[in-house]
Amino acid sequence: MSSPVRPALSSRATLWIREHLVVFYGIAALMYLFAPIAVVTIFSFNKPEGRANSTWNEFSLEAWLNICKDPTICSAVEVSIQIALIATIGGTILGSLIAFALVRHRFLGRSSTNLLIFLPMATPEVVLGASLLALFLNLGLVLGPTTVIIAHIMFCISFVVVTVKARLQGMDPRLEEAAQDLYANERSTFRYVTLPLALPGIAAAALLSFSLSFDDYIITNFNSGTTVTFPMYVWGAAQRGIPPQVNVIGTILFFGSLAIVLVSQLVGKARQKR
Amino acid sequence: MVALIPQRQQADYEPTIRRGNKLFPYLLLLPGLAWLGVFFITPLFSLLSTSLMKWAGSTPDDGFLPAFEISNYTESFTLYSEQYLRSFVFAGLATIFALLIAYPLAYFIAFKSGKFKNLLLVLVVAPFFASFLIRTYAWRTILADDGAINTFVAGLGLLPDDRILATPIAVVAGLTYNFLPFMTLPLYAALDRLDPRLIEASKDLYANPIQGLLRVTFPLSLPGVVAGTLLTFIPAAGDYINAQLLGGPRDKMIGNVIQSQFITIRDYPTAAALSFVLLLSILILVTIYVRRAGTEELL
Amino acid sequence: MSDSYTEPEDLELIRVSKRFGGFTAVDDLSLVVPSGSFFALLGPSGCGKTTTLRMVAGLEQPTEGQIKLGSKDITTLRPYKRPINTVFQSYALFPHLDVFENVAFGLRRSGVKGKEVESRVTEMLELIELSHLASRKPGQLSGGQQQRVAVVRALVNRPHVLLLDEPLGALDLKLRRQMQIELKRIQSEVGTTFVHVTHDQEEAMTMADTIAIMNQGVIEQMGAPEEMYELPKTAFVANFLGQSNLVEGRVSSSEGDNLIVDVPGGQVRVMKSRATDHTGSVVVGVRPEKMWVVANSEHEVENSVRGEVIDVSFTGVSIQYTIESEWDRTITCFEQNLDVEKRVVVGEKVRIAWEIDNTFGLDGGEDLEAGVEYLGDTEE
Numbered sequence: 001m002s003s004p005v006r007p008a009l010s011s012r013a014t015l016w017i018r019e020h021l022v023v024f025y026g027i028a029a030l031m032y033l034f035a036p037i038a039v040v041t042i043f044s045f046n047k048p049e050g051r052a053n054s055t056w057n058e059f060s061l062e063a064w065l066n067i068c069k070d071p072t073i074c075s076a077v078e079v080s081i082q083i084a085l086i087a088t089i090g091g092t093i094l095g096s097l098i099a100f101a102l103v104r105h106r107f108l109g110r111s112s113t114n115l116l117i118f119l120p121m122a123t124p125e126v127v128l129g130a131s132l133l134a135l136f137l138n139l140g141l142v143l144g145p146t147t148v149i150i151a152h153i154m155f156c157i158s159f160v161v162v163t164v165k166a167r168l169q170g171m172d173p174r175l176e177e178a179a180q181d182l183y184a185n186e187r188s189t190f191r192y193v194t195l196p197l198a199l200p201g202i203a204a205a206a207l208l209s210f211s212l213s214f215d216d217y218i219i220t221n222f223n224s225g226t227t228v229t230f231p232m233y234v235w236g237a238a239q240r241g242i243p244p245q246v247n248v249i250g251t252i253l254f255f256g257s258l259a260i261v262l263v264s265q266l267v268g269k270a271r272q273k274r
Numbered sequence: 275m276v277a278l279i280p281q282r283q284q285a286d287y288e289p290t291i292r293r294g295n296k297l298f299p300y301l302l303l304l305p306g307l308a309w310l311g312v313f314f315i316t317p318l319f320s321l322l323s324t325s326l327m328k329w330a331g332s333t334p335d336d337g338f339l340p341a342f343e344i345s346n347y348t349e350s351f352t353l354y355s356e357q358y359l360r361s362f363v364f365a366g367l368a369t370i371f372a373l374l375i376a377y378p379l380a381y382f383i384a385f386k387s388g389k390f391k392n393l394l395l396v397l398v399v400a401p402f403f404a405s406f407l408i409r410t411y412a413w414r415t416i417l418a419d420d421g422a423i424n425t426f427v428a429g430l431g432l433l434p435d436d437r438i439l440a441t442p443i444a445v446v447a448g449l450t451y452n453f454l455p456f457m458t459l460p461l462y463a464a465l466d467r468l469d470p471r472l473i474e475a476s477k478d479l480y481a482n483p484i485q486g487l488l489r490v491t492f493p494l495s496l497p498g499v500v501a502g503t504l505l506t507f508i509p510a511a512g513d514y515i516n517a518q519l520l521g522g523p524r525d526k527m528i529g530n531v532i533q534s535q536f537i538t539i540r541d542y543p544t545a546a547a548l549s550f551v552l553l554l555s556i557l558i559l560v561t562i563y564v565r566r567a568g569t570e571e572l573l
Numbered sequence: 574m575s576d577s578y579t580e581p582e583d584l585e586l587i588r589v590s591k592r593f594g595g596f597t598a599v600d601d602l603s604l605v606v607p608s609g610s611f612f613a614l615l616g617p618s619g620c621g622k623t624t625t626l627r628m629v630a631g632l633e634q635p636t637e638g639q640i641k642l643g644s645k646d647i648t649t650l651r652p653y654k655r656p657i658n659t660v661f662q663s664y665a666l667f668p669h670l671d672v673f674e675n676v677a678f679g680l681r682r683s684g685v686k687g688k689e690v691e692s693r694v695t696e697m698l699e700l701i702e703l704s705h706l707a708s709r710k711p712g713q714l715s716g717g718q719q720q721r722v723a724v725v726r727a728l729v730n731r732p733h734v735l736l737l738d739e740p741l742g743a744l745d746l747k748l749r750r751q752m753q754i755e756l757k758r759i760q761s762e763v764g765t766t767f768v769h770v771t772h773d774q775e776e777a778m779t780m781a782d783t784i785a786i787m788n789q790g791v792i793e794q795m796g797a798p799e800e801m802y803e804l805p806k807t808a809f810v811a812n813f814l815g816q817s818n819l820v821e822g823r824v825s826s827s828e829g830d831n832l833i834v835d836v837p838g839g840q841v842r843v844m845k846s847r848a849t850d851h852t853g854s855v856v857v858g859v860r861p862e863k864m865w866v867v868a869n870s871e872h873e874v875e876n877s878v879r880g881e882v883i884d885v886s887f888t889g890v891s892i893q894y895t896i897e898s899e900w901d902r903t904i905t906c907f908e909q910n911l912d913v914e915k916r917v918v919v920g921e922k923v924r925i926a927w928e929i930d931n932t933f934g935l936d937g938g939e940d941l942e943a944g945v946e947y948l949g950d951t952e953e
Contacts, residue, residue, distance in 0.1 A: 026382035029375060033401050036412035054415050094306035105299035120314050123553060124512020126529045130536055130549045131317035134324045154313040157306050177632050178665035180652040182679035196669050215406050234407045238519060242411060250408040257403035261396050
């Protein structure tokens with residue numbers, strides 16, 4: 001009995017390469033995505049010669065140990081966090097309410113509402129920032145943290161609506177019927193079925209809002225007056241030379257957010273099983 | 275013969291919605307929509323009225339008077355047409371490159387990633403968590419004149435000036451990089467929804483992998499392509515950060531102009547007119563594009 | 574809602590209609606479901622059976638008509654105010670709650686105290702033998718397990734009526750048969766009124782005490798399974814429940830208890846008690862399994878028809894002949910697989926016979942194709 005013929009070594013190799021071509025590409029693409037992050041992280045451990053942190057000098061933990069060496073960095077971070085927290089709360093509440101109305105209720109003007117939600121996402125930040133500035137100027141308002149918060153809530157709403165809406169639409173409408181069939185009135189149904197199931201979407205929307213707000217530069221720059229947020233600090237420093245402490249904060253931001261997302265994914269998986 | 279009874283659509287089975295208060299949904303909508311009405315719609319009108327104002331004196335610092343200066347528009351258009359064009363070209367190129375890079379990546383995640391799918395999705399979005407400015411600035415380090423990449427590419431003789439930074443190349447590269455997640459996610463969503471058995475069916479019907487891609491996969495993923503290109507092109511057209519950090523003095527985009535007019539020069543009418551022209555041209559381009567692509571439904 | 578009741582309560586639908594815009598899903602429907610019975614609502618997709626069920630549950634409001642439980646009018650009551658529970662087609666188990674909490678849900682919303690909840694839920698889980706999975710989430714259960722949880726989630730509340738919306742549709746054949754027996758057993762043990770909606774006629778006939786066949790929003794016929802099967806009153810029922818051979822004819826005379834009906838090629842005799850119409854044009858029919866090929870047996874020939882065999886199918890249990898008959902219609906005949914020797918072949922000219930008692934008579938205007946499902950018809 002003859003053994004089955006195996007294709008020649010070279011053609012097996014090419015087959016393997018072809019099949020895994022996409023995999024190689026995927027890995028390469030991911031490396032491209034993370035290149036700047038890697039640079040930021042590495043250079044946070046650098047002790048720059050002059051002001052500019054652009055060439056490697058020597059390894060040092062100084063930036064990590066002394067983050068607030070320049071106190072304006074830390075106050076900028078603090079301002080950004082405060083603004084982001086308030087904007088997140090505001091945007092998430094307002095946006096979630098709209099999402100619930102869109103998915104679970106009947107009303108006139110549904111397509112107009114969808115359009116109104118979509119428009120801010122389609123408008124360039126320059127125009128959003130500029131128009132708000134025009135409004136504040138015409139109203140004679142003082143530019144500061146409040147105007148920034150107002151602006152941030154505005155652009156967060158759209159993203160919250162889209163995120164929560166997606167989560168609600170993925171929910172089996174029969175579940176709410178089943179709850180009512182099992183003696184839960186409208187309020188109980190919301191409390192025991194709808195809300196718990198929507199919560200992951202709302203949490204994701206809140207996280208998204210927080211990052212958008214914290215990281216925003218253009219709109220903030222137009223409307224902040226003398227207030228300095230973290231991105232504004234970075235921009236200003238970009239001319240003079242960015243101190244490694246900025247890299248430290250960037251690294252913390254990145255790994256911190258990554259950790260939060262990964263942990264929440266694991267928790268989600270565990271809850272499915274428990 | 276079973277009579278032709280119209281089948282009830284799935285949509286007919288709407289959940290038992292709170293019947294009591296017909297006004298309830300409007301209460302839910304009111305706060306958020308009011309906020310958008312006051313802080314999104316109204317500012318656009320503010321911007322419009324500002325764009326039509328005229329100078330009170332001979333310098334911007336003298337203030338402005340309400341007027342109907344259409345000349346603000348025509349002047350901006352002629353004076354800065356170069357920057358407008360450049361913005362759309364840069365944004366267009368960045369969108370194309372982003373599509374070329376993101377499509378195989380999205381394909382990889384949707385079809386070939388197995389149990390790592392969720393992890394990979396997180397990784398694609400992850401760079402988004404680091405500060406936009408810091409990331410872009412990092413590219414300055416990577417593409418630095420004395421860095422490995424610049425030396426390598428310059429050595430190949432491909433660069434006219436022997437540098438990448440402060441050239442359009444760097445700006446487009448930065449734009450492509452920064453908006454890549456916006457292109458990847460909608461592509462992934464569209465590809466993920468594809469039934470892999472359709473590809474199998476095409477193979478059964480004698481299509482080779484390339485034909486399968488062009489004739490089955492790509493057309494079916496078109497809504498994702500449209501969404502991704504829009505989400506990339508629109509913010510890219512209005513961006514000025516990449517141009518500022520990575521480009522040279524001749525690479526200014528319209529965003530830079532608007533920013534300097536507003537913040538530095540403080541010629542608000544001109545700045546407002548420029549913004550409106552940008553907004554309108556984007557709207558026009560988008561409408562033409564969406565009509566041609568045939569997908570009206572974006573959200 | 575979770576108190577046990579002592580009085581028998583019939584479920585009554587009185588002239589109930591449901592319209593969605595221009596489309597009438599349920600048309601002037603009246604029926605009584607006797608307390609404690611296993612009632613099946615049978616019909617093809619789109620016939621209105623699910624809509625009717627939802628109106629009983631309170632998930633839809635009738636456009637017209639009344640629904641009563643015993644002496645109480647429940648037409649306008651919200652679903653959470655009705656002592657009625659539903660087993661949904663897709664089970665609708667709450668994904669964020671474990672099995673125990675799913676089953677306990679209705680009890681908790683009704684205000685039942687913790688200890689009692691514990692004992693009643695445990696009792697139910699033991700009934701379906703899933704106590705060991707009490708802390709699992711629905712996503713971790715198999716289809717059959719989910720289905721059983723859905724049933725006890727409803728039953729634990731001791732509803733006055735249990736509604737089942739095609740609950741066995743997603744299960745494979747063997748599991749479905751098992752669950753049919755399970756459900757029937759549970760129903761006879763617990764004694765609750767069950768209203769079971771299905772499009773599977775075999776399922777309805779096996780499980781139900783009473784079947785109502787629905788078509789395009791109205792009830793075609795209602796009765797015990799055997800009675801409906803042996804004596805259908807409309808062509809739809811004759812064709813939907815099992816199979817029938819139908820032919821149009823004219824009553825020419827009567828002979829004692831029988832009517833003589835002229836049909837193309839000859840005459841057919843039908844008992845007057847088994848015919849809906851005694852004069853003029855009528856439709857007569859007989860089921861394939863009641864017929865036999867004349868040459869194969871010694872029975873006396875009573876009703877018969879001639880034809881040519883165009884197909885012979887061997888199903889193991891029976892042999893199914895398709896015959897182009899002198900009625901100008903194709904008829905089928907199922908013969909029990911008794912005698913291997915005397916099998917008929919394709920092309921042979923045969924005479925098919927059946928007893929007069931097995932003929933049934935329908936109104937003349939009936940559509941002979943009503944209730945027959947063809948390949949081209951759309952699936953649900």
